[in-house]
Amino acid sequence: MPDRYHVRMSKDYLVFSAGHFITYGGDICERLHGHNYRVTAEVSGPLDENHYVVDFIALRDTLKAIVDELDHHMLLPTRHPLIKVVADEREVTATFRDRRWVFPLGDCILLDVPNTTSELLARYIAGRLTADLQTQTGQRPQRLRIEIDECFGNVAICELDHTN
Secondary structure (H helix, E strand, C coil): CCCCEEEEECCCCCEEEEEECCEECCCEECCCEEEEEEEEEEEEECCCCCCCCCCHHHHHHHHHHHHHHHCCEEEEECCCCCEEEEECCCEEEEEECCEEEEEEHHHEEEECCCCCCHHHHHHHHHHHHHHHHHHHHCCCCCEEEEEEEEECCEEEEEEEECCC
16 A cells, blocks of 8 residues: 555634524524634645645645635625525625625625535635645645534534545
């Protein structure tokens, strides 16, 4: 069996505080609330010409930039079948049945996801990190695992496999 290599990054500053609400049970919408999310990344693959899986500095800086973009924002899903999100030049309005929220545009991140669950936030970060690392380093990670801890001990994980 060939050698397998992984690097894992979990730093105190890879955290973001954000507001959100999700639906569950088909049509139940929870109250607006927030979390202090902690992000961990693991990259797997062969060693490159420098004898590492990924440049730690590129991984750190790229992941920190993504986390910083999410920090202190309201996270809203744009593909939810029941939560409607409409933005204009000043504000964002989100509605769910008879409930309505209005936020300043600059305070929101509109995510191309059907729900702002921790699982889909992990998927969003994994996709962004894959694309941004490929742009920055010229290489796409073979495998990428993102963990999001939304409150101590509640961890959602997304694993992307780019070996195909």
